[in-house]
Structures are given as structure tokens and as C-alpha cells.
Amino acid sequence: MEHEQFTWVSLIPFLKNLPPHVSNAIMVSIILLVIVVLAYRQLKRPEDDLVPSARFSFRNLMELIVEALSNLVNETMGPSGAKFMLIIGTLALFILFNNLSGLVPGFSPATDNVNTTFACSLTVFFMTHVFGFREHGVKYLKHFVFINPSWPWPANVLLSIILCPIELIGHFARPLSLGLRLFGNITGDHLVTTIFFSLVPFLVPLPIMFLGLFVCFVQAFVFILLSMVYFSGAIAHEEH
Amino acid sequence: MKKFFTVLLLIGIFFGLSCTIALASEAAAEKAALDPSVKQMIAIAAGFGIAIAAFGGALGQSRGVAAALDGIARNPGASGKITTPMILGLALIESLVIYAFVVSLMLVFKL
Numbered sequence: 001m002e003h004e005q006f007t008w009v010s011l012i013p014f015l016k017n018l019p020p021h022v023s024n025a026i027m028v029s030i031i032l033l034v035i036v037v038l039a040y041r042q043l044k045r046p047e048d049d050l051v052p053s054a055r056f057s058f059r060n061l062m063e064l065i066v067e068a069l070s071n072l073v074n075e076t077m078g079p080s081g082a083k084f085m086l087i088i089g090t091l092a093l094f095i096l097f098n099n100l101s102g103l104v105p106g107f108s109p110a111t112d113n114v115n116t117t118f119a120c121s122l123t124v125f126f127m128t129h130v131f132g133f134r135e136h137g138v139k140y141l142k143h144f145v146f147i148n149p150s151w152p153w154p155a156n157v158l159l160s161i162i163l164c165p166i167e168l169i170g171h172f173a174r175p176l177s178l179g180l181r182l183f184g185n186i187t188g189d190h191l192v193t194t195i196f197f198s199l200v201p202f203l204v205p206l207p208i209m210f211l212g213l214f215v216c217f218v219q220a221f222v223f224i225l226l227s228m229v230y231f232s233g234a235i236a237h238e239e240h
Numbered sequence: 241m242k243k244f245f246t247v248l249l250l251i252g253i254f255f256g257l258s259c260t261i262a263l264a265s266e267a268a269a270e271k272a273a274l275d276p277s278v279k280q281m282i283a284i285a286a287g288f289g290i291a292i293a294a295f296g297g298a299l300g301q302s303r304g305v306a307a308a309l310d311g312i313a314r315n316p317g318a319s320g321k322i323t324t325p326m327i328l329g330l331a332l333i334e335s336l337v338i339y340a341f342v343v344s345l346m347l348v349f350k351l
Contacts, residue, residue, distance in 0.1 A: 033251070177335065184338030187345070222331040 008106045025110035028097050035062075065093075076228045084231060087127060091120055092224045095182065099216035102190055103209060111186045114179065121178035124227045128174075132234035140234070144168065174230060178223060185219045279351055286347040293340030300333045 008027070009015045015023040039062040069089050074081040095111060102109030110116045132140040144167045145160045189212045196205040274282075308326040312319045 029254075037247070177339075180342060181331075181335040181338055184335075184342045188338065188341055218327060218331050222328060225328060 006106060007108060019113075020108055021110045021113035021116055024101065024108055025098065025116060027107070028101050028110060029094070032093060032097055072224075073228065076225065077232055080235075084228065087123075088224050088228060091124070091227065092220055095120060095223055096216065096220040099186055099220060100213075102186060103212055103216070109186050109190065111182055112190060114183050117183040118175070118179040120182070120223070121175040124178065124230065125175040128230045128234045131231055135235040143234075174226075178226060182219055182223055185215055189215050274350075282347050282351055286344045286351075289340055289347070290344040293337045297333060297337035301330055304329050304333065 007020065007024070009020070009023040012023075012027075015026060018026075038058070042059045042062065066089075069092055070085065073085050073088050077084055098110045098116070101107040102112065129140075132143070136142075144164050189208075193205055193208050193212060196208050304326060308322050311322045
């Protein structure tokens with residue numbers, strides 16, 4: 001179903017010729033950059049270091065977001081969680097803001113397109129292996145192979161030959177499922193909202209938009225939670 | 241001052257990369273005309289696919305929510321710790337329904 005809509009990016013002459021998901025992603029990234037730069041400058045004010053201000057201010061909001069993310073990362077990844085904060089935080093804020101921009105009239109969410117979501121999930125896939133190799137060295141490949149020292153070696157080799165394709169398929173299914181899940185949820189939600197708007201434009205789409213708000217948060221949360229599970233699976237040490 | 245220029249340089253690189261990659265033109269795809277009988281099968285398949293997936297997904301999610309509510313009823317203080325894994329489990333079950341939905345979408349757009 002083709003529908004022509006007004007988008008804010010059509011007002012910017014340079015971005016108009018790009019595909020819609022790219023131009024919307026650029027616009028959301030610029031908004032994120034502005035917010036982050038403004039928040040960073042708040043860090044330099046020394047007077048509110050120990051006691052947070054009582055009213056709802058911009059600094060409190062930023063502290064809330066960063067603290068929630070940091071608690072989530074530390075809770076899931078354990079003591080070595082700080083080095084994952086960069087990629088998890090970036091992915092979380094990028095996906096969250098792109099999802100939420102779909103609810104604002106005039107923006108189309110960049111995660112509406114398979115390209116964006118698969119870019120995010122392929123990043124997670126590659127970083128899994130980078131972290132695994134960095135932690136274990138070449139022995140990271142032992143994850144794919146079945147080795148039991150008490151059995152004779154032909155049994156180990158046979159089981160490895162059977163196990164290795166299954167492990168590989170499981171590994172490749174991860175970025176596929178991550179990307180498809182995010183894409184399907186956001187596209188489906190956008191489509192349902194559009195259909196409801198074309199049916200009864202007045203008050204009925206409101207519950208659907210509440211559902212859309214909920215879905216945006218939950219999908220970003222599930223994405224980064226699963227990414228952290230994959231990371232911790234790659235750097236896990238065997239404990240007997 | 242140096243930081244300002246570093247930030248400006250990074251923004252410039254980001255812009256340049258994204259615009260050069262995105263400006264690579266894509267060829268327009270053409271829709272081939274399909275047999276009417278093929279169209280019928282596509283329509284039936286798209287409708288039934290998502291219906292069966294929604295049915296199965298609803299059953300699975302209802303079991304999950306019922307178990308979570310049982311747990312909260314036994315121990316109301318742990319409701320925060322039960323709710324988070326419940327939401328995660330619901331999203332994972334729903335993702336299977338979403339895969340079927342994506343296939344239905346692809347079929348409908350092929351009509």
C-alpha cells in the first residue's frame with residue numbers, strides 16, 4: 001500500500017534525494033548528537049556534584065537515562081560490564097530514538113527498513129566474535145567443537161562434525177532474528193497505526209499509539225538484552 | 241578549542257560517509273504480471289499464514305503471562321523481578337509471530 005506523506009526531511013534540500021530511511025536516520029542522529037552535546041556540557045558544572053537538584057531538569061533526565069542503562073549493563077554483564085557500555089549505550093539510544101520518531105507525525109522511523117535493523121544486528125554479530133577472540137585468543141574456536149577428554153578421539157571428531165554445522169547455523173540465526181524482530185515490530189506497528197488513521201481518524205488510534213509506545217521501548221530493551229547475552233556467551237570462561 | 245574541532249571533524253566524516261554511500265543509485269524493480277490462479281494462492285496463503293501464527297503466539301504468550309501472574313499472586317513483593325523476565329519472554333515469543341507476519345507482508349506486496 002503506497003501512501004504519500006509529508007516528512008520533515010523533505011524540507012531540507014540536501015537530504016531530500018536520499019532514500020527515506022537514510023535521511024530520517026541522519027536527522028535522528030543529529031538530534032541525538034545535539035542532546036548529547038548539551039548533556040555533556042552540564043557535566044562540567046561543579047555545583048551539583050553531590051546533591052541532585054530537586055526539580056525536573058534536563059540534567060536529571062540525562063542522569064536517569066544513563067543510570068538506567070548503566071545498571072542494566074552492570075547487572076547483566078557482571079563486573080566487567082564497563083567496557084560494553086559504549087556499544088550497548090549507542091545501540092540502545094539509536095534504536096530507541098529511531099523507534100520513537102515513528103510516533104511523531106512527519107518522521108518515518110529508520111528502523112522501518114531492513115537495512116537499518118540488519119546494520120545494527122550485524123554490528124552486534126561482529127562484535128561478539130571480536131570480543132570472543134580478544135578474550136580467548138584462537139581457543140575461541142573451541143566453542144564450536146565438541147571435546148570431551150575422557151572419550152576416544154574418533155568419537156570426539158565424529159560428534160564435532162555433527163555439532164559444528166548446528167552451532168554455525170545457530171550463530172548465523174542470531175543476527176537474522178535480531179534484525180527481523182526489530183524490523184517486523186516497528187513496520188507492523190506503523191502499518192496498524194496507518195490503517196487505523198485511515199478508518200477513524202479521531203480518537204480511536206490513541207490506544208494503538210499507546211501500544212506503539214510500549215512496543216518501542218520493549219523492542220529496544222529486548223535488542224540490547226539479547227546482545228548482552230550473546231556478548232557474555234562469547235567471553236564466558238568454563239567453570240567446573 | 242581542539243575538542244571543538246575534533247567533534248566537528250567527526251561530524252563531517254559521518255556526514256560524508258553516509259551521503260556517499262546513500263547516493264549510490266538503485267535500479268527500479270519491475271513487477272511481473274502473475275497468473276490469476278497464482279494470485280489466489282498467494283492471497284489465501286498470506287491470510288492463513290498470519291492467522292495461524294497469531295493463534296499459536298496467543299496460546300504461548302497466555303501460558304507465560306498466567307505463570308507470571310501465579311508467581312506474583314504467591315509473592316507480591318517479587319512482582320518487579322517477575323515482570324522483567326515476563327516482558328522479555330513475551331517479546332521473544334512474539335518475535336516468532338513477527339517472522340510469520342514478515343512473510344505475509346512479503347506475499348501481500350508480491351500481489
